[in-house]
Amino acid sequence: MRRKITNKLLSAIFFSILIILMTYSSLAIVDENNKEIIKLNYSFDTLSIYSIELENSIFDKLSLPNCYTAGNPGEPNIPSKGAYILLPPMSKITNIQIEIKNKENLGFGYNVEPIGEAIPISDVKVIPTLVKNDYIYGLNDFYPGELFSYVGVYSFRGYDILVILLHPIQYNPVTGELIFYKDIDVTVETSSDGEYNLFRNLDIDKIEVMKKVENPEIAELYSQRINHVPTINEDYDLLILTTDSLKYGFEPLKNAHNSKGTTTVIKTLTDVGSSNPEDIRDYIIDAYSNWGINYVLLGGDHDIVPAKILWVYGLDEETTPYETYLPSDLYYSCLNGPYNYDGDDKWGEPTDGADGEDVDLIADVYVGRACVDNIDDVNNFVSKTVAYINKDPELEYLKNACFSGEYMGDYGIATWGGNYMDQLIDACSDDGYTTTGFPSENYTFTYLYDRDWEGNDWPKEEMINVINEGVHFINHLGHSYYEYNMKMYNDNVYDFTNTDYCFIYSQGCMAGGFDEADCIAEYFTVKTDTGAFAGIWNARYGWFWSYSTDGDSQRFHREFWDAVFGENIPQIGKANADSKEDNLAIINRSCIRWVYYEANLFGDPSLCFYEIEENDPPETPDIDGPSRHKVGVEYNYSFVSTDPDGDELEYYIDWGDGNFTNWLGPYGSGDELILSHTFTEKGNYTIRSKVRDIPIGAESDWGEFTVKWQSKSITNVLSNLFERLLNYYPRLLYLLGI
Structure with a gap:
């Protein structure tokens, strides 16, 4: 890529x-x-x-x-x-x-x-x-x-x-x-x-930001006004950052990515010159600016490639704060500004950003971690990841998904984890927001719900069987600890025999606390050559709500699959970031910031759950209408473009006088768009328009049309007359040799 x-x-x-x-x-x-x-x-x-x-x-x-x-x-x-x-x-x-x-x-x-x-x-x-x-x-x-x-x-x-x-x-x-x-x-x-800060003037960056905001037309001003941008000296998509002793174990992964078009470079902490998290972040910023990277894979456990330990708190019903320190790779993903403005021992406070504002919480690069301790761990991780990169997209197991929910305590609708998990299937508009989950017509589902199980307690052997028989996705809400998740302990991972590897998203507590002794998320992903190729786990407490399915962890879980199936984001690191940014507006609610910091990706962030379809951008739009204007007079202008793939189109128009439209549409390929506009001041204007297709968002080049002010001078009168002759008597003018 x-x-x-x-x-x-x-x-x-x-x-x-x-x-x-x-x-x-x-x-x-x-x-x-x-x-x-x-x-x-x-x-x-x-x-x-x-x-x-x-x-x-x-x-x-x-x-x-x-x-x-x-x-x-x-x-x-x-x-x-x-x-x-x-x-x-x-x-x-x-x-x-x-x-x-x-x-x-x-x-x-x-x-x-x-x-x-x-x-x-x-x-x-x-x-x-x-x-x-x-x-x-x-x-x-x-x-x-x-x-x-x-x-x-x-x-x-x-x-x-x-x-x-x-x-x-x-x-x-x-x-x-x-x-x-x-x-x-x-x-x-x-x-x-x-x-x-960090502006690269890349089209891919502009396309991405326009998806995130309600006034995307402002994005055009950045390339017009910011002239000093870094030069991309080398061109890489993925940076693997590890140690000298582990570097060569990642070479097969680098080669697999390069063969698929994801240009990859491996660097070590020796290149960084330090194992200090601040220095690592500065190195990533430099790679982002000069190499154009979009993804970072950290190749090491916390004691090898250290995570930044952030401080966070949240409120329960009696407004008593829970607080903790936790490892968060968000620090390496959101690159703008400081994370400890006041210089105390609590990094990541809501006032620790530039000038005492919030810290940066929108990802510039997408980060995942291979939580490896030694070369055996590297070999396990790399072999599973390469196998997933090279998988046959027609494999039957890729259409298998498991939903597992446990008994949570007597909390009304929140009593059963299955009530939460059901919201991950098809469209869901519960709790005031809409997400798109697993399309039921395309997947075969397995349910492990205490709610529906005889005795209200499904056994761990059922989950082991699901994994060994081949499942692509596992979703889980239930009680967990550092060495315990989905009713299994660390040693149960050695009972896996699968060679069709899975992705796990669990809301359980502490199962992803990789700053402690090896947590169960590490066992799933790097301790064997079976189990999971990647997953998302919490470093500390996960959170649900009494009498409601609008739990804090649930919001991230729903938005993750909405990114994958609703927003067409197949890259797991990017989907994880999107799930957080969709909750950014409520960052100060309850324990949202807590989950924002702790939900780390264990795996290669550039991996895609499905292949991205090829697509050609629309043709440059043609613009037509009066080429001269009078002040205060309304004129009609037409805009038309075609799409090579026959996709529907949206139009964006810059009238050249400081006014511009939102993206307008959708319109069929080849359909004419007619808009009226009034210029309120004398002068010459260049109308510009570009087009993007739906749903991919590929953009055309700019089309341009110049409109001149119509003064009453003799020169302009003659010019207007000549223009009319061209329009109405082209053959006569040709015969006259004009």
């Missing part, structure tokens, strides 16, 4: 349309004070309210499409919406304003349910008492009160993204009054006194 801008590169870029029941538009304006203003409109669909029973009490549950729980345990469960807004290059935010429209008073007397308790997955308790936050529920005022919450500004490959939470619903717990704002206008003012 080389970074050259070719048809094959663009065919490797999958684009999925974000389908939401909201509309938004944007406009960038530069005023006389060198400030830029971004305006967006969010329109919300119908709010549903229905009654539920919790602990013999009746509550009102609110459901608003594509809005979700953002508060903490015990607070009213009011849906909010995350907004991801691309800022102009080298800018800083000076003001954020909210304007509300279509206010709807829903009446009084509502008793909105409280958010359930966050519970470590390792705990089995009796039914907890449903606890309300007495302060908030006793407040005779509206909650959340503010119409938006500032989350932070985060960087993706040099593009700065503002993340905020919108609160279209306001609730007075004392009077029970509900107010619903159906339209919210967001205005972001910026000044051009910021800095740029």
